[in-house]
Amino acid sequence: MRTAAFGPPATRSEPQGLKSPIFLSASTRPSKGRSSTYTARVDSEIKTGTVLREISTHSAEETIAFGRTLTELLSPPKLVLLRGDLGAGKTTLVKGIAAAFDAASEEDVTSPTFTLIHEYRGPRANLFHIDLYRIDTPRELDTLALDDLRGDNSILLIEWGEKFPRLVRERDVEIALEREGENGRRIRVSA
Numbered sequence: 001m002r003t004a005a006f007g008p009p010a011t012r013s014e015p016q017g018l019k020s021p022i023f024l025s026a027s028t029r030p031s032k033g034r035s036s037t038y039t040a041r042v043d044s045e046i047k048t049g050t051v052l053r054e055i056s057t058h059s060a061e062e063t064i065a066f067g068r069t070l071t072e073l074l075s076p077p078k079l080v081l082l083r084g085d086l087g088a089g090k091t092t093l094v095k096g097i098a099a100a101f102d103a104a105s106e107e108d109v110t111s112p113t114f115t116l117i118h119e120y121r122g123p124r125a126n127l128f129h130i131d132l133y134r135i136d137t138p139r140e141l142d143t144l145a146l147d148d149l150r151g152d153n154s155i156l157l158i159e160w161g162e163k164f165p166r167l168v169r170e171r172d173v174e175i176a177l178e179r180e181g182e183n184g185r186r187i188r189v190s191a
């Protein structure tokens, strides 16, 4: 795993990752807090697509196992939006996806909430796990230069990407997770 912004140095020695590492300076680092106008925009930007897979899981392990079944659907190149409230299981699902692509072990996949981008390189795909929770404006989004990460071999797995209409338009696959009680999650994959 390679941390592309903010985070501690990568702990595993792997091929050098990004051609142009991404850094946000402290001054451009966004502050928390989202305006209510965003919510309105998010609602209007929901793109309806064909549901390809749908499942209810009852534990984190089941969600990880479901993530492991998605390699064919997510074969690169893909831009994937992961939707769902905090704690819905987006990062948990990425554990299964990254493991199935032999790009990282489940334990190595952690939330990029503060680091913004984690990169996991595998033999069949390079996964970029991106968390835009703390990114509030299109200008801040541009600073991350996500387009530079896109390529024949890459899969972008983006949490909170639905805040940005451009990403909603460009996404190939959307995975929505909804709570069903304490440990239940409804997961819908659509394209």
Ligand code: ADP
Binding pocket: 057, 058, 059, 060, 061, 062, 063, 084, 085, 086, 087, 088, 089, 090, 091, 092, 093, 111, 159, 182, 183, 184, 185
């Ligand atoms: P998100 O990235 O959407 O904020 P996380 O994956 O980081 O969510 O956290 C999900 C939390 O919910 C974890 O603590 C996980 O153990 C717990 N959990 C309980 N049941 C499930 C389930 N069925 N699927 C996924 N996570 C679950």
Ligand code: MG
Binding pocket: 090, 091, 092, 111, 112, 131, 159
């Ligand atoms: Mg997360």
